[in-house]
Amino acid sequence: MSEQFQDRRRALLELHVHLEGSLAPELLRALAERYGQPGVPAACLTPDGSRYLPVAGFAQFLERYKAVVSLLRTPRDYHEAALGLGAALAGQGVIYAEVTVGYGVMHRQGVAVAPVQFALHEAAAQVAQERGVRLLWQADAVRQWGVDAAWKALEAALRCGPGLGVVAFGVGGDETALPAGDFAPLLAAAAREGFGTTLHAGETGGAGSVREAVLAGARRIGHATSAGAAPEVLALMAAAGVFAELCPGSNVATGAVAWFEEHPLRAFLEAGVPCCLNTDDPALFGLSLRGEYDRAREGLGLLEAEERRMQLQALAACSAPMDMRADIGDRLVAD
Numbered sequence: 001m002s003e004q005f006q007d008r009r010r011a012l013l014e015l016h017v018h019l020e021g022s023l024a025p026e027l028l029r030a031l032a033e034r035y036g037q038p039g040v041p042a043a044c045l046t047p048d049g050s051r052y053l054p055v056a057g058f059a060q061f062l063e064r065y066k067a068v069v070s071l072l073r074t075p076r077d078y079h080e081a082a083l084g085l086g087a088a089l090a091g092q093g094v095i096y097a098e099v100t101v102g103y104g105v106m107h108r109q110g111v112a113v114a115p116v117q118f119a120l121h122e123a124a125a126q127v128a129q130e131r132g133v134r135l136l137w138q139a140d141a142v143r144q145w146g147v148d149a150a151w152k153a154l155e156a157a158l159r160c161g162p163g164l165g166v167v168a169f170g171v172g173g174d175e176t177a178l179p180a181g182d183f184a185p186l187l188a189a190a191a192r193e194g195f196g197t198t199l200h201a202g203e204t205g206g207a208g209s210v211r212e213a214v215l216a217g218a219r220r221i222g223h224a225t226s227a228g229a230a231p232e233v234l235a236l237m238a239a240a241g242v243f244a245e246l247c248p249g250s251n252v253a254t255g256a257v258a259w260f261e262e263h264p265l266r267a268f269l270e271a272g273v274p275c276c277l278n279t280d281d282p283a284l285f286g287l288s289l290r291g292e293y294d295r296a297r298e299g300l301g302l303l304e305a306e307e308r309r310m311q312l313q314a315l316a317a318c319s320a321p322m323d324m325r326a327d328i329g330d331r332l333v334a335d
């Protein structure tokens with residue numbers, strides 16, 4: 001077996017992947033048919049329906065996201081989405097993923113959260129049994145919809161809790177809409193309940209946005225890209241042990257970085273910030289996690305030892321319960 005082939009089979013962990021952004025084109029088409037909404041795939045997919053169209057900037061991405069999410073309406077829809085994601089992850093060697101689910105979006109669309117979470121938990125059990133991939137869930141609020149809506153999302157997440165696989169809370173959306181500090185009491189409340197905490201920052205906002213997110217108490221930062229050019233923010237993250245969920249391919253797709261080779265991965269590694277690579281919205285952007293690591297090897301000089309260390313750092317930063325963490329650790333070491 002060649003060394004390259006062994007590399008490609010290596011076990012990976014993913015901490016930043018949105019369920020809604022992982023809907024395969026086939027499932028999007030099926031949902032559109034289910035709900036009589038042919039305009040959604042017509043606007044989102046290539047004419048042959050085989051993949052998503054590229055987005056022109058972050059604003060258009062948010063519009064695209066909204067259109068896709070509008071077709072997720074019932075526990076069955078979410079269950080199918082989770083099975084699809086599980087299959088896609090298994091095909092890339094991913095053994096654990098903490099999957100972000102839009103609780104804020106469900107509230108706004110009038111979808112009852114608990115039955116959906118029950119369906120997701122059932123799907124995760126099926127994925128674990130059939131594919132050996134462990135899925136846990138991060139409930140997500142939307143920054144621009146405000147603090148009150150985010151509290152509602154957190155309360156729903158706490159009601160579901162680890163019994164239904166919910167282990168973390170995050171705030172995504174438009175990081176420039178409201179200061180991160182407004183969400184500090186929520187992050188503290190989530191942490192008190194044993195949840196992991198993540199804020200999206202440094203994707204469309206500057207390094208100051210990442211700094212604010214760290215000071216607001218987030219234990220992980222989604223993207224953190226702009227901190228790569230700010231040594232003092234990297235030093236703050238390293239000193240505070242705040243984890244960076246880097247998403248280079250996504251950043252290229254939304255225009256946050258001009259091209260893959262411009263992503264500041266190496267600055268994070270050299271500053272000692274714990275981090276891993278992630279796909280963010282793999283179906284929407286046509287990405288795979290294995291592909292992201294391969295591109296980082298080729299374009300950003302990522303070394304095999306660094307890739308391995310990132311998996312261990314992701315394990316340390318994940319929100320899985322201890323028994324699952326030990327199991328994942330054993331599989332990483334055996335790999």
Ligand SMILES: [Zn+2]
Pocket residue numbers: 016018172200222280
């Ligand atoms: Zn994201």
